Amino acid sequence: MLNPPHRYGQDTTQWITVPPQGYGGIQWVAATLIDGLLDAGCEILLVGAPGSAPRPGLTVSGATTFDATRVALREFGPDVVHDHTNGQMLPAEPDWPAVRTHHLNGAPEHRANIVYLSRAQCRAAGSTGAPIIRLPVNPDRYTYRETKADFLLFLGRVSAHKGARQAAAFAQAASLPLRLAGPAWELDYLHGILTDYPSTAEYIGEVGGPCRTDLLADAQALLVLSQPFGGPLGGEWIEPGATVVAEAAVSGTPVIATDNGCLAEIAPQVGTALPAELTPTPEQAAKVLAGLPAPKHLRATAVERWGHHVITAKYLEVYRRAASGGTWV
Template identity: 65%
Template structure:
């Protein structure tokens, strides 16, 4: 089977010739998910055309296209002649009127532009999109890409976009209550939010910006716990935020780092077994915070659950089953 993998082409930094690659240089949840899925598909003997990420590392079995415009992407797909087109761009890079079987993984909140043959990351995301029967396939993780550490350092970690809907302030409140330092890593596009966070928690929060490569995997692996306290308010456009898939949960768990999460969106579906779920809006006392930290699962247990549930081979097999449905002519909404 030949698979054309379409992701949204995003610029990297100020250089107009640079694009976010697969895997990404730093921040990039979709890019990490696609990189890991491709690991599983390659191990299953599939051939892949990657579109929307020029400059990505070349590997046996993967053709990296330089195309970023829809017309060029369409031409590249037709030249490759895939059995299935797998869209991760919410149609942003998908040529209209494609003649080949297509499935679309929805990585965002709300209703996708293309609902036909959609795939969702969680039941919460699927419900918010108005679907009841489309497949739910979790975000994959390849343990070989992550560093496992049994012994942890004394810091908590927030990894992701530094924004209100991602719960960075709530993470700082928890860390302050626990009397444990919080390292915050990720892009901060809302300067006022970051400035207020640092001003209010000067002795708790250490902001280090975006991280990539080995520094990123080591940061995840050595954290005492990862905080994913997503909030339903303060979304990117001011709307209600429903956490769709949470790449950071599977990444942390594969590193043996337990997760402390809110009950927003997908999190109560995926965090049990690898961490603890706290209700949104719950006031955290020092006693509460310390009790949560004391009752987290062990690093080895967390990693075993992550590999069993979300290992790249398992998730690739689930996608291959859905590809087969689409190539046989099945249509779902």
């Protein structure tokens, strides 16, 4: 399991672990798949996340470079390599059967044996025959609550393409406070939200551990108002997978999303998907909140559709296909 190696915040002595200390979408995906694969009896080498906790069946490598990764893989001798680094840690023609999950927008640099997260992402990459496997969630890692607190939640990178400003606008229309939780690397953008919505938006920073799971369980709704502009690499942003949708649902919290990318496919099952350009009136916001599903339905739907054992079984099929010499684009 190849994880993209990144330092944890400004601390040059730590790497983002699997699962992550705070923000880390790919790290949560890797952690959840590892949970399912260990339950299925696999032996796993985790590369690219030094400091992660080993456990029976899971070996944690200290490798964080391309060359060190190749050495670690040779020593481990995998049946198949699962790359989450978008080609950063795995050559175009690896020495082992490989599967690559694409976590970005656009076409992947290396197209062989790609797995996409949504139909929207797959279409945007120009692929017609590659597998589509949703992002997993392990319900045992989350807190489930039916009684909710009096706030809305934004959980993710506080950036234009993630729709943090639109979340504040929705919360103001709904007359509910908004808690913004996540890294804010574009400080001017964050300052603009707090200036324009001073009585609505509260920035609580990057969160992890029980603080994160409590927020997901306590919120009246999670706002995932992704926008088709302002992406980190420029150009149109098409939301590829949105781990946080399943995380909220398994916590019993409904999702209010836009129809951008994967959100049009998954959000209506656990909430609603609104047009990205919509700026709701108070009446519209109240109607949306009143029509959201109940917590028990949300949790059952999340486990049935995106539970880690369900998604792991899909990946095991793909692993076997790659290990037997199968290829696809």
